[in-house]
Structures are given as structure tokens and as C-alpha cells.
Amino acid sequence: MTTANSNIIYGESPISIEQINDLAKGRAQAQLNTDPSFKQSIDQGAEFLKNLLQEDGVIYGVTTGYGDSVTEQVPLESVHELPLHLTRFHGCGLGDTFSVEQSRAILGARLTSLSQGFSGVTWELLQQLETLLKHDIMPRIPQEGSVGASGDLTPLSYVAAVLIGEREVIYQGQVRPTAEVFSELGIEPIKLQPKEGLAIMNGTAVMTALACLAYQRAEYLIELCSRITALCSIALQGNSAHFDEILFSAKPHPGQNQVATWIRDDLNHHQHPRNSSRLQDRYSIRCAPHIIGALKDSMPWMRQIIETELNSANDNPIIDGAGQHVLHGGHFYGGHIAMVMDTLKTGIANLADLMDRQMALLMDRKFNNGLPNNLSAATADRKPINHGFKAVQIGISAWTAEALKHTMPASVFSRSTECHNQDKVSMGTIAARDCLRILQLTEQVAAASLMASCQAVQIRINQQELNSESLSDTIQNTLSEVFAEFSLVDEDRPLEAELRQFVSHIQNQRWTTYSFGG
CATH class of the missing domain: 1.10.275.10 (Fumarase/aspartase (N-terminal domain))
Known part of the structure; x- marks a missing residue:
């Protein structure tokens, strides 16, 4: 660095x-x-x-x-x-x-x-x-x-x-x-x-440059999504044994197991396993390391491809000045970047889909194990007229749907052009632009999910169902960072400005995660 x-x-x-x-x-x-x-x-x-x-x-x-x-x-x-x-x-x-x-x-x-x-x-x-x-x-x-x-x-x-x-x-x-x-x-x-x-x-400079920018944003989202999963597990009073070290030794994908380790440490599972009324949590919690980990495990080969393309001569013809050769070929072809961007955008959209499902659990009192509907922190006679994160969840669903729509691989939409000289083309730049759009949408989902999951944990603390001192240092730090700029939603208010601020913080990697110090 x-x-x-x-x-x-x-x-x-x-x-x-x-x-x-x-x-x-x-x-x-x-x-x-x-x-x-x-x-x-x-x-x-x-x-x-x-x-x-x-x-x-x-x-x-x-x-x-x-x-x-x-x-x-x-x-x-x-x-x-x-x-x-x-x-x-x-x-x-x-x-x-x-x-x-x-x-x-x-x-x-x-x-x-x-x-x-x-x-x-x-x-x-x-x-x-x-x-x-x-x-x-x-x-x-x-x-x-x-x-x-x-x-x-x-x-x-x-x-x-x-x-x-x-x-x-x-x-x-x-x-x-x-x-x-x-x-x-x-x-x-x-x-x-x-x-x-x-x-x-x-x-291929445009698509490669965008791939470099997308890659680092994806790295951060992987970690942030893992932290949000831990917050959701705490708020839902989930079963921390789903992230057990022995369990994950049986399926040793390194990226998947790194995600499980992060979540396990966030939950303090190695110190005092959290009790749960459910033997098995729903997939969006229990399988989160597998979902996030599939992308985490793909990152090394994506890095190798992006950096190889970046440090290559990718025009035509190639001029070998030392050997005095002019070599005509097709190094301008962006197929490698197209493949990476089509893969990365699918992995990122899966993070959006995961957080969307987690938020659906948190908001719905039929599934959230005693949290208020829509995570409204209103009390007493203020409850009937307050709606908490109801509209935000609709937004999360909309942003996720749009992200998923953009996952159609661009690389398969080759068009013959330029008098059939360019008769098979990579569409790498379109794939990269799609990826950046999906990143933007997923960062919006993450911003809303971070707010909501922190609100849910704080409600448990306020209701004396959770002792804040039992939380790991990492979770306490995240709560502190978030509530330094966000007030509990106990009365309905417009959240657009706060959501935009959180998206900006995510894009600037402001929130502390496992490798990113904030």
C-alpha cells in the first residue's frame, strides 16, 4: 500500500x-x-x-x-x-x-x-x-x-x-x-x-481502471456485510454455534472460513456461546459465511487477472523495439476483465440479496424474536403512529431488485461491428460499469442495513434483554461509531440525509471493519 x-x-x-x-x-x-x-x-x-x-x-x-x-x-x-x-x-x-x-x-x-x-x-x-x-x-x-x-x-x-x-x-x-x-x-x-x-x-485502460476501483470497494463490502450479519445474529438472538470453528473445519474454503471467524469473534462465541430458542437459524444468518465466503474466495484470482491486465501491453500492434519486430495480434481484447467484472457483480449482488433477507427478518415481528415491528423504537402511546424502518425496508428491496437486474452477464452480449472486423467483442467496459452500478446499490443496502441492525441491537439493550458489556469490543466499537452520527429512530423522520451520509462513509471506508481501520 x-x-x-x-x-x-x-x-x-x-x-x-x-x-x-x-x-x-x-x-x-x-x-x-x-x-x-x-x-x-x-x-x-x-x-x-x-x-x-x-x-x-x-x-x-x-x-x-x-x-x-x-x-x-x-x-x-x-x-x-x-x-x-x-x-x-x-x-x-x-x-x-x-x-x-x-x-x-x-x-x-x-x-x-x-x-x-x-x-x-x-x-x-x-x-x-x-x-x-x-x-x-x-x-x-x-x-x-x-x-x-x-x-x-x-x-x-x-x-x-x-x-x-x-x-x-x-x-x-x-x-x-x-x-x-x-x-x-x-x-x-x-x-x-x-x-x-x-x-x-x-x-483496455478504461475497463481495467474501473475494475481496480470496483475490486477495492468489494473488499470493503465483504467485511462490512460480515459485521452486519453479526449484528443481525445478536439482534435476532441467533445461535452463535452456526459459526463454530470445528464446524467450519469440515468445509475448509479459506475465504468462507475467514468470514465465519470474523462473525464468530464478533459474537464472542469462543468465550460464551449465545443461547438461542432456535436450534437452526434461517439461511440468511446461518449460511452467511457461505454466501459472503463464495465472493471472498474468488477475490485472489480476480486480483491476479486485474493486475496482470493492468501491467500488460494491451494494444495492437505490439512493438518489440529491442528485437525489432512488429507483432500484429489482439491484446486489446478485454475478455479477462469482462469475465472478472461479470463474476464480481454477481458476487456483490448476492451480498445485497443477503442483507435484504436479513432486514426482512429484523423488521417482521413474526420472525424477529420479540423485536418491535419495523424496528420502531417508539414507546407507550407513541407506538401506533410510528413506523420505524418500514419505508427503508421497501427501499432496500428496491435497491436489491435493481442490483439483481444488472447481473445479466455483459460478456455474452457480443455484437459484430465495424464491417465484421470486430465480429466478437468482450463488452468488458459495459460489464465494469454494471459492476459499479451494482456496488452503488449494494452500498445503499449496506448503509440502511447497518443503521437498522444497530438500532435492533440497541433496542435489545434498552429493553434489558441484552447486556452491552457482554458484547465484543468490535461490536461495541461499531455501535459507538454508528450512534455518533445516527440517533435511534423513536419518532418518524426523513432518513434520506443520514442514508446518503452512511453511503458516503462506506465508499470512503469510514466504518471500522476487520482489515479496514476506518
Whole structure:
């Protein structure tokens, strides 16, 4: 992990998911490796291409048209115009604009790939990307328009355009013309060399950047969902033996058993097993480690795929400057990221579904073992007119349903496009955007569930059915954190502002969990 305001050195060692997140959140700064050997490894590819052009070599996207237009030969006197045309005709993105945080991650991911030294770009291009990150000048990038092969062409065209001083940027919270901001800061636009438009655009940087952001949010939700499960078990007076160490030794999935350990420790089961009137709790409590654990156990291979893609040359053609080869292939294909994002979004939606079921148990007096209906903390004659979390549970159900709807795998919806040259495409960027939407919805479910489960435990304490001193330190800490910013709902009030605040805290990993210190 990088520390606050530290430098991430490109061209020194592989870049991690955590480093991309630190860059995105402004906790770290991008810096090119100043070792002369690194600069040489970049320059040799560009120099090889320059010499090859002088020898009338045929290079896709340099002396030919793009995609299905590969059969069109470009006269040597026009090759310097070709990348400019590529950036311009791809300027057709629509939809919402990526946030500044997401755009930083995109630039960081593209810089990582180009720093591998197999893209035939100049040192000046890498420096221009470094400059954008240094001054926090972010391209305004529309989210829609990529099929994920040949990479993220249309969204990355907005990066290429900014490098040469065109289109718009987000600078100091405002959308402004790039040329205007460059002039103000004394930044010179670069002139794209023959392969450089393709090198910037013909890769998987957008989907990979979003995957890095999604991965870390998912890590946190796994832990938060485990903590919410423990709170629900306490509130429902559940059977803590469901998380017993001997029980889980019989099915040794490591991620599943880590979740069970977290919950077991939260419940103090190893000190004094909690008595329960039920021999077996319902599945949303008893099987929570299996549900959360399925995602937890999938995270290592997802990390391996995301970080391999991040630290790869993923454009076409590949330029081997040292061996002097031009290698035409399909490394722009985002199938690996598509597979990860389709998998991750399903795992995250399962967390939403789990919490939705847990909340249904907590709210309903037929199933909540003596808690008030809808968890209303109203007393005496105030009970009939107060409704507690009734509407919040409806919201939880709505957010969960929408999350589940988005789990349809994007990767199977390949469309033949571009005159059947791109006849099988990855849809990786759509999968990544779906995943971020599901994360947002699940974070909303988690925010409401954290409020409700803490309210339920506090009601037990207030009714003297639970001694707060018997609770584990971790559970007491969570109750303290939550009630520092949330008051018990004993009289009906709008909860929107508090829910939004809790969602923000979750996205900023404010609440203390098992690995995240808050």
C-alpha cells in the first residue's frame, strides 16, 4: 500500500490495484522512473518505428487504415495525419461523464500499460500523461461507446484528444476547453507520432481502471456485510454455534472460513456461546459465511487477472523495439476483465440479496424474536403512529431488485461491428460499469442495513434483554461509531440525509471493519 502523498513510480515495478486506487483518490502522485535504462526501453520502440517507416515498412494503423480499413494504404506523406483522424472520428461518446476519481484511474492504467515498452510511443507522450496527473487535469470522458475490443477506443479518444490540446478537461471542478487550461498553465500540446493515437486508444485502460476501483470497494463490502450479519445474529438472538470453528473445519474454503471467524469473534462465541430458542437459524444468518465466503474466495484470482491486465501491453500492434519486430495480434481484447467484472457483480449482488433477507427478518415481528415491528423504537402511546424502518425496508428491496437486474452477464452480449472486423467483442467496459452500478446499490443496502441492525441491537439493550458489556469490543466499537452520527429512530423522520451520509462513509471506508481501520 502507498502512503498519503507518496509517489507511484511508473517503469520501476508492477503497479497494484491499491496504487491505482491511491492515485484515483489523490493519495498518491504518478512519477515516471528516471532511470536512463527505462527511458531507453521506451525510446527504442519509437525509434524502431521511425526507421521502419523510412524503409517503407507496412504497419497496421501506421501505414494502413484502421480495422476493416486495413486494406487501405496510407501514403507516407499522410501517416502523421492518421492518428489525428483516429482521435477525432472516435469523439462520439455519450452518457454520463466519468468522475474525476475514475478518470485519474483511467490515466493511471493507461500509463501503466504504455510503460511496459511494447507500444512504440515516445517518452514525450508518457511525460504528457504524467503532467495531466501531476496537475490533476482530467479529460472529460463520456462513459458509453466501448464494446471492449478493439479496447476502449471511443472513451480513450478523449484522453488522446486532451494530450494534443483538444476537447475538454475537468480542472478544479470545472469543465473547460483543454487549450484554455493548457495555455493558463504553460503546457504544450504534443503532436502524436504515427503509432501513438492507436497506442493510447487501442487498449483496455478504461475497463481495467474501473475494475481496480470496483475490486477495492468489494473488499470493503465483504467485511462490512460480515459485521452486519453479526449484528443481525445478536439482534435476532441467533445461535452463535452456526459459526463454530470445528464446524467450519469440515468445509475448509479459506475465504468462507475467514468470514465465519470474523462473525464468530464478533459474537464472542469462543468465550460464551449465545443461547438461542432456535436450534437452526434461517439461511440468511446461518449460511452467511457461505454466501459472503463464495465472493471472498474468488477475490485472489480476480486480483491476479486485474493486475496482470493492468501491467500488460494491451494494444495492437505490439512493438518489440529491442528485437525489432512488429507483432500484429489482439491484446486489446478485454475478455479477462469482462469475465472478472461479470463474476464480481454477481458476487456483490448476492451480498445485497443477503442483507435484504436479513432486514426482512429484523423488521417482521413474526420472525424477529420479540423485536418491535419495523424496528420502531417508539414507546407507550407513541407506538401506533410510528413506523420505524418500514419505508427503508421497501427501499432496500428496491435497491436489491435493481442490483439483481444488472447481473445479466455483459460478456455474452457480443455484437459484430465495424464491417465484421470486430465480429466478437468482450463488452468488458459495459460489464465494469454494471459492476459499479451494482456496488452503488449494494452500498445503499449496506448503509440502511447497518443503521437498522444497530438500532435492533440497541433496542435489545434498552429493553434489558441484552447486556452491552457482554458484547465484543468490535461490536461495541461499531455501535459507538454508528450512534455518533445516527440517533435511534423513536419518532418518524426523513432518513434520506443520514442514508446518503452512511453511503458516503462506506465508499470512503469510514466504518471500522476487520482489515479496514476506518
